[in-house]
Amino acid sequence: MIEISHLTKKYGNIMAINNISFSVQKGEIVGFLGPNGAGKTTTMKIITGFMAPSSGVAKVAGHDVFENPIEVKKRIGYLPETPPVYSDMLVKDYLEYVARLKKMPSNKITKGVEQALEKTNLTQVHKRLIGNLSKGFRQRVGIAQALVHSPEVLILDEPTVGLDPKQVIEIRNLIKGLAGEHTVILSTHVLPEVTATCKRIIIINKGEIVAEDTFEGLSSRMSDTRRFYVRVRRPANFEGHIKSVSGVRSFKFANNSFEVELDKSDDSNEKLSEVVVKSGAGLLEFRAVDVSLEDIFLKLTTTDTGGVA
Numbered sequence: 001m002i003e004i005s006h007l008t009k010k011y012g013n014i015m016a017i018n019n020i021s022f023s024v025q026k027g028e029i030v031g032f033l034g035p036n037g038a039g040k041t042t043t044m045k046i047i048t049g050f051m052a053p054s055s056g057v058a059k060v061a062g063h064d065v066f067e068n069p070i071e072v073k074k075r076i077g078y079l080p081e082t083p084p085v086y087s088d089m090l091v092k093d094y095l096e097y098v099a100r101l102k103k104m105p106s107n108k109i110t111k112g113v114e115q116a117l118e119k120t121n122l123t124q125v126h127k128r129l130i131g132n133l134s135k136g137f138r139q140r141v142g143i144a145q146a147l148v149h150s151p152e153v154l155i156l157d158e159p160t161v162g163l164d165p166k167q168v169i170e171i172r173n174l175i176k177g178l179a180g181e182h183t184v185i186l187s188t189h190v191l192p193e194v195t196a197t198c199k200r201i202i203i204i205n206k207g208e209i210v211a212e213d214t215f216e217g218l219s220s221r222m223s224d225t226r227r228f229y230v231r232v233r234r235p236a237n238f239e240g241h242i243k244s245v246s247g248v249r250s251f252k253f254a255n256n257s258f259e260v261e262l263d264k265s266d267d268s269n270e271k272l273s274e275v276v277v278k279s280g281a282g283l284l285e286f287r288a289v290d291v292s293l294e295d296i297f298l299k300l301t302t303t304d305t306g307g308v309a
């Protein structure tokens, strides 16, 4: 449904994205994850036809974004980083206006607006002036305008920014519910967001894709080690005991506890637990630590050499 090939965008001397390629199948929800300045917004602006790339091609539903902009815009709902809402319009009037802009058939507009209001919990404020709404409510109006014409493709640039926790969960569920019929790319800094909503994750760093996989795939590819959390009563001299275990790659100490990174082998596990118990440091807790998306993200975006895709 979305085909990106060899996209590059330079702003003067700044290489915002560098030769990136990926595709998204119909019905997929893909998370676009990366630190500030990675190139997420730039990529999304190109897919939605808001900006031309320096080189490369973006296609939506088989249409080149720049050769057939009207065909593409009809199919896309876009929530930009700063929602494009008019503060001097009423919520409902604004959504009707957007629906008309998107060339929605006029007999479908009332229903479409009603549904968008319901999905984003805005029904109660539909007669309020957008400019008087709180930030979170304005964000919801931004999401509603992206959804109003029920587009095949949704491009959401940080959709839950500024929302309260309850609304974050509701919007996540709303996005999850779009899978199958709609194709969604969402960008976020909030790591749990991608695990909660997306099947596939694309991690971008300094304008390049450094990983592209499911969360499970990323975890297993990343981890040739296991991590253990060890808390002891008397940490003095305990470090020396840990160092003596073969297979220990690294460890961190904080608040009477150690996080030990160990080669992935049962022998090493056994040896570590044996040494901990025999050290006399007073074992209080010993457990395996799961690799989190945060670990993967940091590993891929803080080393210059990292990269698994």
Ligand SMILES: Nc1ncnc2c1ncn2[C@@H]1O[C@H](COP(=O)(O)OP(=O)(O)OP(=O)(O)O)[C@@H](O)[C@H]1O
Binding pocket: 011, 014, 015, 016, 017, 034, 035, 036, 037, 038, 039, 040, 041, 042, 043, 081
């Ligand atoms: N209009 C512009 N002119 C010059 N440089 C720009 C412009 N827009 C973006 N950039 C630069 O391009 C790079 C990518 O920016 P982009 O906004 O795509 O990142 P991002 O991943 O969306 O970041 P964030 O998480 O902060 O939103 C950055 O180095 C940014 O400074």
Ligand SMILES: [Mg+2]
Binding pocket: 040, 041, 042, 081, 157
């Ligand atoms: Mg951005």
